[in-house]
Amino acid sequence: MKFRTKAIHLGNERDAQTGAVVPPIHVASTFVQHQAGEWREFDYSRSGNPTRKGLEETLAALEGGCGALAFASGMAATHAATMLLRSGDHILAGSDIYGGTYRLLHKIVNRAGIEVSLAPATDLTAFAQAIRPTTKLIWIESPGNPLMSITDIAAVAQLAQRHDCLLGVDNTFASPVLTRPLELGADIVMHSATKYLGGHSDVLGGALVVKDPELFKQLYFVQNATGGVLGPFDAFLVSRGLKTLAIRMLAQCETAQTLAEWLTNDPRVTRVLYPGLAQHPGHDIARRQMLGGFGAMLTFEVAGDYAQAKRVAESTKLFQLAVSLGAVESLIEQPASMSHASYDAAARAAFGITDGLIRLSIGLEDVEDLQADLDQALQA
């Protein structure tokens, strides 16, 4: 079965009792048992819910895993993965991970006596050197944010295997349409389902997908014990979103590629960061690793200062000024004043997040309309 067929059918089996072509939304918090001490498949919704389970089956199928767990947000999913570790263990993360993950690792996970360090995952030698004997989990993102850096997931997976630690990949930006980390050797795939999986800016959700049944059991134990599960209404909306995931993602990639090429030739723009451009440092890896497109996130630098970039970001009429990404509506933001404002100026400079950068999340609008909108905004 191909991707679209799986997304529509697996985990969405016909409801046997009513024949409903779309599975019901099971809102029950608890399920009636027939015998004391003999549990049916579902007992209590934190432990398992039919609507959530349907979504988990679809996600496992799309990522090529043995099982998936759906969480209330991407951060709840990442947090659950870190709860596999214990005091004294070390987590090595890529240096361009999502800011919320950075905060989780450095301000929450560290409280349990877990050590955290960052290294650039795009530089395999430096990254390998940062692995410690106590390293239990490696955490990476590709493409990275906001510079769209590309990490060679298969190469990092080999590293992780050699050092006997788990590799977790935040696959939010690529989605399983473009990249399937489990097939490249990763142990855990994490998603902010808030983004492309849901796809309509109307749910918060997260997911972990794994390929090893033993690891699945451990993570299920964590989820059930800590409780950050996805609610049934949101599970329904994510499942509904998955049915158009492939066509959305590929259309959004195509638009992003066109806009990236157009911006590259625009004198008002000094730099375009998009993995689909031949001059992007990660282009060759991306060509191997990403199937059918290079993602729908794109960053560019305007010629001019902080104020000029701010003006551009505030002047669009179709692109809306907001953080987040991955939905049908196109969004625009200035990393220096929005998504990465919590970094001080020196740190921003060190990571290459200049004042002139603008990050776009390309939605599903017609490419001509988006281009016309950017064109007039750049004129601002």
Added chain:
Amino acid sequence: MTDPTPGQSPPRLGPSTIAIHSGESRQKLAHSITDPIICASTYTFANTQAVIDYIEQKQQREEYGRYGNPGEDVIEKKLAAIEGGEDAVLYASGMAAIVGLLMTKLSTGDEIIFFDECYHRSREFCVKHLTRYGVVTRQVKACDYEAMAAAITPQTKMLVSESPTNPHLSCVDLEKFVAIAREHQVETLIDATLATPYNLRPIEYGVDYVLHSATKYLGGHNDLLAGVIVGSAEKLDAVRNLRGIMGAINSPHNVYLLQRGLKTFELRMQRHNQNGQALAEFLENHPRVEKVYYPGLKSHSYHAEAVKYMRGFGGLVTFLVKDADWRQTANVVDAVQIPRIAPSLGGVESLIEQPLVMSYYEQKPEDRQRFGIPDNMIRLACGLENTEDLIADLQQALER
């Protein structure tokens, strides 16, 4: 979008941009990027003067849930923009929309004429129920324009057709259809459910009312019921009033799902069109298939009209199994693995049915023959699955 820069006529936007943004305000309640679901059954007034201002139409606002709700206002503007019409009225289902329009426009003694290939419940409503109110309904053979013109009398008020028709997918020559109506000064209604405004835009040819079962492609996920009529604000005013009295309004939760479905409208239609065309071509070349009805096939009787009026030909494909009785045909339906056996169409999941069994089981054989529903007919509503998977599935079912 609702708030273009004043004094500047906005450029004509592409179909996806319209489907995503039209009808919505750029700044919404609480600045949320999506419209909130407002479930209220009633809406409060600050004071008596506010009530009076509303009644005197000094202020446009909601009053009571049966007359409309904010989510529905958004979707009506969006659907009107997608269709290229001035206004739209949303209903709880496609049938409610048909009933709502005909009940508004027709009175005792009036006559309507419709092409006979159509959704069987639309026919049933006209023949069994409108007649009870003394409305005369005349059916003429689909796409027989001379017969339609000949059936017109001074009492005729409206000409009605689907395009493409269900399940034969005959395509109406809209220019001829509208010309007849104009000559006799009667109104026209096209049920374009099977086409959608992505593939067919009847208003551009002068059709007065375009109707959709939004349950189908507009919602697109087999998870809601809705219907809509698009037309001029002036003509729809009375329709909206009667809806408020009859009460077949859509619910706020449903309306949100419809709005969400429309965000991927263009993409979904492109895939439905691709799958429909590919499956029609596959079936036409299969030795077990006697005949395929699909507007995108050169062999289709209405291919010329389809090419003239339509951008794509939709996901619905009807075919006849060669030398098969009803049971052998049912065996093909039962052998299919991916499409599910169910009525309806237009959702992401492919559906399959045998019209004889699903919709005409209780009709007399001679009536079925009159409606053109042979025992060996199968209707396949292609969803959004990968084309290769659907073809492989139909192939194994036919070759079993």
